[in-house]
Amino acid sequence: MTKLAIMGAMEEEIEPLLEYFENVKVTEFADNKYYEVNLNGLDIVIAYSKIGKVFASLTATTMIEKFGCDTLLFSGVAGGINPKLKIGDLIIADKLCQHDLDITAFGHPNGFVPGGKVFVETSKELRDVAFEVAEENNISVLEGTIATGDQFVHSVERKEFIESTFNADALEMEGASVAVICDALNVPFLILRAISDTADMDAGFDFDEFLKSSAKNSADYMIKIVKKL
Numbered sequence: 074m075t076k077l078a079i080m081g082a083m084e085e086e087i088e089p090l091l092e093y094f095e096n097v098k099v100t101e102f103a104d105n106k107y108y109e110v111n112l113n114g115l116d117i118v119i120a121y122s123k124i125g126k127v128f129a130s131l132t133a134t135t136m137i138e139k140f141g142c143d144t145l146l147f148s149g150v151a152g153g154i155n156p157k158l159k160i161g162d163l164i165i166a167d168k169l170c171q172h173d174l175d176i177t178a179f180g181h182p183n184g185f186v187p188g189g190k191v192f193v194e195t196s197k198e199l200r201d202v203a204f205e206v207a208e209e210n211n212i213s214v215l216e217g218t219i220a221t222g223d224q225f226v227h228s229v230e231r232k233e234f235i236e237s238t239f240n241a242d243a244l245e246m247e248g249a250s251v252a253v254i255c256d257a258l259n260v261p262f263l264i265l266r267a268i269s270d271t272a273d274m275d276a277g278f279d280f281d282e283f284l285k286s287s288a289k290n291s292a293d294y295m296i297k298i299v300k301k302l
């Protein structure tokens with residue numbers, strides 16, 4: 074029987090998820106809180122990791138190794154790169170990379186370290202479910218590459234580097250670390266994001282303005298996906 078992990082990075086990203094549940098059991102572990110709920114017989118653990126790749130890695134590993142989750146879904150917001158992505162729009166990652174991982178001094182490509190790979194692919198099966206749900210509910214969602222790094226991107230220069238180097242469609246700060254963890258532990262995973270800003274000079278203002286509404290867009294779609302699993 075599946076035990077599902079649903080992750081976000083910020084509290085604002087999981088609040089719209091927790092609203093769907095009653096009877097929440099809270100467990101404190103490793104300076105974080107894990108919320109256990111049930112949906113139609115499906116055991117679910119929900120948590121926000123806190124911002125960045127390290128916190129996201131800790132939470133993903135905890136959900137899998139300590140709570141026994143065998144499937145992991147991420148719901149949150151992202152900075153848009155692909156001009157097709159407007160604020161509020163949804164993107165599902167087919168693959169993810171780390172745009173700030175750099176040992177190019179030794180002739181390696183950006184995003185690569187020995188023993189790793191530049192891109193980690195998400196679960197095709199989970200993506201298929203997500204796109205089926207999107208079609209059934211007339212939800213528009215882009216499938217694309219998401220780049221992750223430990224920085225809030227708010228400059229055209231950095232955005233253009235990420236786009237040209239990785240052909241990325243969106244960027245954020247946690248997805249690729251979740252991908253590495255799930256890939257290493259053979260746990261199928263899905264990364265869903267809604268655009269909160271376009272990672273340019275207005276990113277900070279737009280993020281503050283649209284975090285809540287975009288997080289809800291992602292969460293509402295995510296709940297429909299969960300009900301289909």
Ligand SMILES: Nc1ncnc2c(CN3C[C@H](CCSCCOCCO)[C@@H](O)C3)c[nH]c12
Pocket residue numbers: 082083123124125150151152224225226227244245246247269270271272273276280
């Ligand atoms: N342009 C952008 N660059 C990188 N990532 C993103 C994302 C995705 N999430 C949002 C959040 C931003 C971290 S700063 C939040 C401000 O904290 C406010 C509390 O002081 C982090 O968890 C990554 C949306 N737009 C982005």
